Amino acid sequence: MTLTTKPVVHLLGMGAMGTILAMDMMNYTNSKVIPLLRSEEKVSLFKSEYNNTIGVKKLYLNDAPLVTQQLCIVECPTTFSGNHIDNIIITTKTYQTKEALMPYLPFIDSKSNLILIQNGLGILEVLKEQIFTDKTDRPNIFQGVISHGAFMDQGFTFNHAGWAGMKIARLPWEDSEMIQNEKLKNKDSKTNELVMLLTEPELAKAFGIEHMTYQELLAGQLFKFLINCCINPVTATVDAVNGELVDGCKDLFVLIVQEALEILRLEYKTLFDYENEYNGKPNYPTLKISSVLNTDNMMETIVNIGTVVNAKNSSSMRQDTLYLRDTEIDYINGYIVSLARKLNLPKEAAKVNETVIAFVNLRTGINRRRDMVGDMRNI
């Protein structure tokens, strides 16, 4: 269904993922995209140095074309218009979400649409328990699981390195709403402004956007989550490009995945029971869970996607440690540890993932120290 009005979309997180999505939204829809930058300093820099123009180099195309778009309105917390926020896309790093969102809460209500386009798990809990605590005034909330790959070229221009699509679904505010039937999904695709915008045929084709039920998205999200639990922290810790892990990674990955799956099976029991409860029922999609989310299958998949398909990639977490940035470890392996505590499991239940976190934080510390006082290996 195509929108007749001109939807206004605020974009919080004008980085790699935010920019490649904003670009295609501006190229293929009539939406008005308004970036919400961190500060007035950033807003004036964007205008004075970059003429409010974003760029994307599509490296996955033969001639790696550079596409640009100029934004009409750019805001930040102190210059925000004060208008109601109809639609907001969040593409900050997971650990930046709460701080970034706080200034805009007075303008978000039950009529607003909010989509999280981020790796990892655990942000929904932050939104529920720390941000949107008034159950009568919470926005419609959605999740995007994005598989594109992109990294900064310079300024507000990004390299779109890998084209791989994005899944979207309505997130359940309550655990009891986890399993959705197709009628709810179809209602959103016909009446929700943000879903209608993201599934506009030209944009959906250009960006590979697929709208589905939450259980379908969650199955894909856990799949990607387990890949991230292995590839991201290990490449960061040993400072290796993804493909360098291919020979000796399996023993460690088995330990990480076995432990994570045991805990995820408890937290997402409804999903892991789905095949027996819902497969074959009218208005419910058929899912494959047990044949996919098991250690043996995930091992094959992680080694293939992580170290073969993405062999030349430097994982986003290794990039964060190399650039001395905070990592998203708390929303990847850290989420497993937080679930073990929430479920009151024995102390050793998440020991492997706890150790992985400690190694990533050690790597971050070593890189920051070398930057400050020099690299002792060169003495």
Ligand SMILES: NC(=O)C1=CN([C@@H]2O[C@H](COP(=O)(O)OP(=O)(O)OC[C@H]3O[C@@H](n4cnc5c(N)ncnc54)[C@H](OP(=O)(O)O)[C@@H]3O)[C@@H](O)[C@H]2O)C=CC1
């Ligand atoms: N990059 C990739 O290839 C992939 C990334 N992802 C996931 O997507 C999410 C986003 O990642 P990515 O795009 O790479 O991250 P980036 O670091 O490129 O972008 C994050 C953006 O958020 C902005 N930001 C942070 N805090 C605030 C704030 N308070 N107010 C306004 N803006 C703010 C940053 O601005 P500033 O520069 O001012 O800090 C930055 O532009 C992550 O969860 C990541 O794991 C998923 C798949 C692939």
Ligand SMILES: CC(C)(CO)C(=O)C(=O)O
């Ligand atoms: C798939 C993978 C592991 C590719 O590096 C990724 O998602 C990331 O780097 O964050």
